Amino acid sequence: MSGHPLLEIKDLYVQFNVYGGALKVLDGVNIEVHPGEKVGLVGETGAGKTTTMKAVLHVLPEPAAQITGGEILFDGQDILKMVPSQLKQIRGKGIAMIFQDPTLALNPVFTVGEQMSAVVQYSMEAGRNLTKREVRERSITTLKEVSLADPERLLGNYPIQLSGGMRQRICIAMALAARPKLLIADEPGTSLDVTIQDQVLRLLDELVEKRNTAIILITHSLGVVRERTDRVYVMYAGNIVENAPTTQLYSRSFHPYTQGLMAAVPKLTGGGVSDGIPGRMPAYLNPPQGCRFSPRCPRVMEICRGEKPMLREASPGHQVACFLYPRGNELEINTKWNVSSGG
Amino acid sequence: MGAFLEAIDLKKYFVIGHEGTVHRTPVTVKAVDGVSFTLQQGETFGLVGESGSGKSTIAYTIIGMYQPTAGSLLFHDLDLFGKGKTRPLALRKQIQIVFQDPGSSLNPRQTIRQILELPLRLHRSSSDLLTEVVRLLELVDLPPAYLYKYPYMLSGGEKQIVAIARALATSPSLIILDEPTSALDVSVQGKIINLLLRLQRELDLSYLFITHDLSLMRNVASRVAIMYLGKVCEIAEMSEFFTHPQHPYTQMLLSSIPVVTEEEERAKPVKVISTGEIPSPVNVPPGCSFHMRCPRAMEICQRVDPAMVSLGEGHTVRCHLFEQSQ
Numbered sequence: 059m060s061g062h063p064l065l066e067i068k069d070l071y072v073q074f075n076v077y078g079g080a081l082k083v084l085d086g087v088n089i090e091v092h093p094g095e096k097v098g099l100v101g102e103t104g105a106g107k108t109t110t111m112k113a114v115l116h117v118l119p120e121p122a123a124q125i126t127g128g129e130i131l132f133d134g135q136d137i138l139k140m141v142p143s144q145l146k147q148i149r150g151k152g153i154a155m156i157f158q159d160p161t162l163a164l165n166p167v168f169t170v171g172e173q174m175s176a177v178v179q180y181s182m183e184a185g186r187n188l189t190k191r192e193v194r195e196r197s198i199t200t201l202k203e204v205s206l207a208d209p210e211r212l213l214g215n216y217p218i219q220l221s222g223g224m225r226q227r228i229c230i231a232m233a234l235a236a237r238p239k240l241l242i243a244d245e246p247g248t249s250l251d252v253t254i255q256d257q258v259l260r261l262l263d264e265l266v267e268k269r270n271t272a273i274i275l276i277t278h279s280l281g282v283v284r285e286r287t288d289r290v291y292v293m294y295a296g297n298i299v300e301n302a303p304t305t306q307l308y309s310r311s312f313h314p315y316t317q318g319l320m321a322a323v324p325k326l327t328g329g330g331v332s333d334g335i336p337g338r339m340p341a342y343l344n345p346p347q348g349c350r351f352s353p354r355c356p357r358v359m360e361i362c363r364g365e366k367p368m369l370r371e372a373s374p375g376h377q378v379a380c381f382l383y384p385r386g387n388e389l390e391i392n393t394k395w396n397v398s399s400g401g
Numbered sequence: 402m403g404a405f406l407e408a409i410d411l412k413k414y415f416v417i418g419h420e421g422t423v424h425r426t427p428v429t430v431k432a433v434d435g436v437s438f439t440l441q442q443g444e445t446f447g448l449v450g451e452s453g454s455g456k457s458t459i460a461y462t463i464i465g466m467y468q469p470t471a472g473s474l475l476f477h478d479l480d481l482f483g484k485g486k487t488r489p490l491a492l493r494k495q496i497q498i499v500f501q502d503p504g505s506s507l508n509p510r511q512t513i514r515q516i517l518e519l520p521l522r523l524h525r526s527s528s529d530l531l532t533e534v535v536r537l538l539e540l541v542d543l544p545p546a547y548l549y550k551y552p553y554m555l556s557g558g559e560k561q562i563v564a565i566a567r568a569l570a571t572s573p574s575l576i577i578l579d580e581p582t583s584a585l586d587v588s589v590q591g592k593i594i595n596l597l598l599r600l601q602r603e604l605d606l607s608y609l610f611i612t613h614d615l616s617l618m619r620n621v622a623s624r625v626a627i628m629y630l631g632k633v634c635e636i637a638e639m640s641e642f643f644t645h646p647q648h649p650y651t652q653m654l655l656s657s658i659p660v661v662t663e664e665e666e667r668a669k670p671v672k673v674i675s676t677g678e679i680p681s682p683v684n685v686p687p688g689c690s691f692h693m694r695c696p697r698a699m700e701i702c703q704r705v706d707p708a709m710v711s712l713g714e715g716h717t718v719r720c721h722l723f724e725q726s727q
Contacts, residue, residue: 102586221678251451252613253675256657278586281616281659308661322587324594324617326643326658326665331620334591338556 062134064272065091065114065153065240070128072106072113074342075121081342083109085296085350086128088369091240094270096263098283098304100319101293104339107276110293111242115153116145132240150180154233156262158245160225164217170228171197171213174235181236196235204231204261223254227261234265241266244276259286280323284308292316295339295350298369302376312378314393315351349381357382357393404439404475405607406463406575411436411472413458417683430682432458434631435472437709440575445601445608447622447639449615449654453682454628456611460577463609464498476575494524497568501580503560507552513538513563514548520570537566541596558589562596569600577609582617594621615658616665619643624715627651630682630690633709637716646670647718649695689721697722 072084084106091097101107112118114130116137130137132152140148157163165173174197179188188196194213201209204227217225226246233241246262247255263286266273275287283290283304290307292300292315300313311317321332337354340346346353352362359381367379372390382391413433419425433455440446448456461467463474465481465488474481476495481488500506507516517534526533535545541562552560561581568576578597582590598621600606610622618625619639626636627648635648646652653673660666677694680686686693692702701721710723 102588221681223678251679252615253451253653253657254679256659256675279659280587280661284661285659319588320661322591323661324590324614324620325662326616326619326660327662327668328619328643331594331617332591333595335588336592338558338589 061092063090063131064093064095064133065089065274066129066131067110067114068129068131070110070113070130071126072109072118072123073126074123076343079343080124082345083296083342084113085345085366087293087296087298089274089291089298089301091272091274093239093272095272095289096266096287097272097274098287098290099274099276099293100278100280100283100290102278102319102339104295105293106296107293108244109296111155111244111274111276114242115149115155116140150177150236150238152238153240153242154236154238155242155244156226156229156233156246159249160222160229161217161249163229164225166217168216169213170215170217170220174200174213174228174232177232177235200231200235201228203234203265204228206231221254222250223258226250226258230258230262230265234269234271237269238271241271241273242276243273245278246275247282248277248279255282262286280320292319295345296342297350297379299351299380300376300378301369306373306376310390312372312376312383312390313351313380314355314357314382317393349379357391405442405477406440406609407475408436408438408459408463409473409475411459411462411474412470413455413462413467414470428683431631431685432682433462433469436628436631436633437472438626438633438636440607440609442574442607443601443605444623445610445621447618447625448609448611448628449613449618449625450628451613451679453630453679455631456628457579460498460579460609460611463577464496465493490524494571495573496575496577497571497573498577498579499561499564499568499581502584503557503564504552504584506564507560509552512549512551516552516563517567517570520567524571526570533570537570540569540600541566556589557585558593561585561593565593565596565600569604572604573606575607575609577611579611580613581610583612583614590617597621615655616660627654630680630685632690632719634691634719635717638714641714641716643668645716647712647716647723648720649673649697649722650691653694653696 067087067089070084070087074081074083087110099107113125125138132148137148175193178193178196197213198209201212206212206224206227243262247258250258277283287304290302290304291298294315300311300316311320318335322334324331335354340350340353348364349362349367352358361381367381369377369379372378372383411433412435414429414431416427416429418428420428436459450456462469469482514534517537518530521530521533538545538547543562582593601608612618622639624638625642626633629650635651646655652670653675656670656672657675673696688704689702689707692698699721707719707721707724709717709719711717712723
């Protein structure tokens with residue numbers, strides 16, 4: 059893509075210092091997000107998706123968590139070098155985040171109106187305090203934007219009085235109130251039911267498109283990513299193993315892990331369930347040398363155990379971190395994953 | 402011979418509080434409100450629905466954790482709740498359950514051996530306990546070295562395999578699988594599912610498979626029932642269900658599933674845009690509980706709760722659209 063990126067994560071290393079050593083979680087993560095782009099970050103539980111995004115917002119639980127290398131450029135400025143007052147300018151107005159569980163994201167002892175007013179007040183230009191009436195009006199328009207019916211009544215409600223879908227839409231409204239340039243959505247539909255998830259994701263889609271907001275959609279669902287994003291980053295054990303335009307990744311993926319993951323998703327057309335990928339994600343206390351996927355990889359080679367594969371272009375715009383593809387522009391090598399027919 | 406398991410107009414209401422100061426009227430949640438279905442021997446019967454639709458309540462009622470408010474459950478023509486007596490041990494042995502989260506369904510302070518021995522002791526297994534436990538581990542492809550491990554030493558998938566072995570300990574004929582893989586990652590899910598399918602073939606088990614993942618359901622079940630707010634809205638054979646979904650809610654559900662291939666995209670029914678909120682189960686709207694979200698709602702739907710209508714071979718739907726056409 060042309061132009062300079064809105065967010066650029068360069069070679070990010072994060073470790074958590076715990077009793078007994080250091081958990082080397084992020085191991086050189088590279089992600090680029092351009093203005094208005096919809097990016098998906100997929101990976102299984104514990105792959106480091108949320109840790110990466112927390113690093114972007116600079117909300118990692120320091121000093122236990124330690125950023126040991128790399129930089130995070132937002133609009134050309136390094137977030138990691140910012141002082142608290144600069145960070146305050148970035149959070150909310152530059153980057154906003156929506157969390158997985160709207161029930162935990164909202165404070166149960168304050169009404170929606172009280173929680174909204176803090177956000178609305180903050181989202182305005184500095185220097186002028188809004189009157190109570192203005193705050194209320196702004197809150198109502200903000201809620202209307204996420205197509206919530208009867209916003210006047212909602213302002214007086216406590217989160218417990220609302221359904222999960224409504225709570226998540228309130229979180230979206232709050233996140234977008236300050237018109238951020240980048241929205242990070244961490245599993246925004248996972249705690250909701252399928253039909254409600256569809257509603258929420260569709261709404262999110264419309265809103266970011268209308269405002270040209272860039273979005274990073276973090277999820278473990280390959281299906282959601284396919285429908286909602288332009289580019290996908292696949293994460294495994296603290297590494298980006300593959301990144302490609304969405305349509306390209308779903309028509310041909312290069313990395314054995316991505317292929318295994320695709321095969322493991324049960325298909326609506328039937329045909330049985332794949333046995334999945336043998337083994338489990340390595341412990342971060344003592345991760346494997348070389349490629350972190352090598353202990354589970356059916357195509358593992360000598361080099362994989364000693365050297366870490368770097369992300370390199372396998373075909374235009376499609377990067378993969380795997381020694382199976384040493385040359386660049388080439389054909390994908392399909393790893394056969396065992397599928398037993400059931401049903 | 403009658404059905405293997407039959408639910409007839411099963412109801413389970415929970416009283417969650419009281420209203421009024423003088424006349425205290427109970428506030429009830431109709432978790433399961435008149436559900437009927439049959440389960441044949443050796444089949445996998447799928448129960449699908451969004452959270453709060455009553456799937457787990459049905460499961461817990463079948464294993465006897467809850468007493469139904471009304472209706473009956475027949476197992477081999479035998480009423481599971483006959484005369485309010487406690488269920489005989491021989492009958493309990495026949496029906497076992499695997500819970501959703503193996504992290505909380507296994508006792509963290511017991512070894513795998515202790516966990517697997519408990520059901521054997523309760524049901525007075527005649528053979529040597531240790532040999533029996535080792536046999537159970539073999540059955541689920543776990544090495545005997547796991548005997549003295551604690552649950553925290555196992556991965557999520559392995560814990561669920563132990564939970565499955567525990568359910569098998571009493572050699573049951575029916576196993577209720579309450580979202581057995583939804584706490585696990587996709588790459589692990591397949592292994593558990595294929596293990597369950599193998600065990601079903603080898604041991605002639607019948608499964609009541611509860612999930613909210615329709616793509617998974619497509620690959621394991623032979624028949625499916627869709628639930629919405631405590632009621633069943635559609636029951637059909639698996640292939641029929643995915644090719645000719647009839648209830649507007651089923652169509653909405655199927656067309657909302659995010660899929661990973663073009664081929665699947667084509668297999669989905671025409672997009673039914675999902676609108677509205679799921680009503681609170683405490684305050685279910687009158688008439689059909691789905692009418693507020695239904696794109697084809699008619700006037701009658703607001704007043705009258707539709708009855709189950711048969712559309713032919715094993716396919717029943719609960720919707721006014723089909724009552725009229727008859």
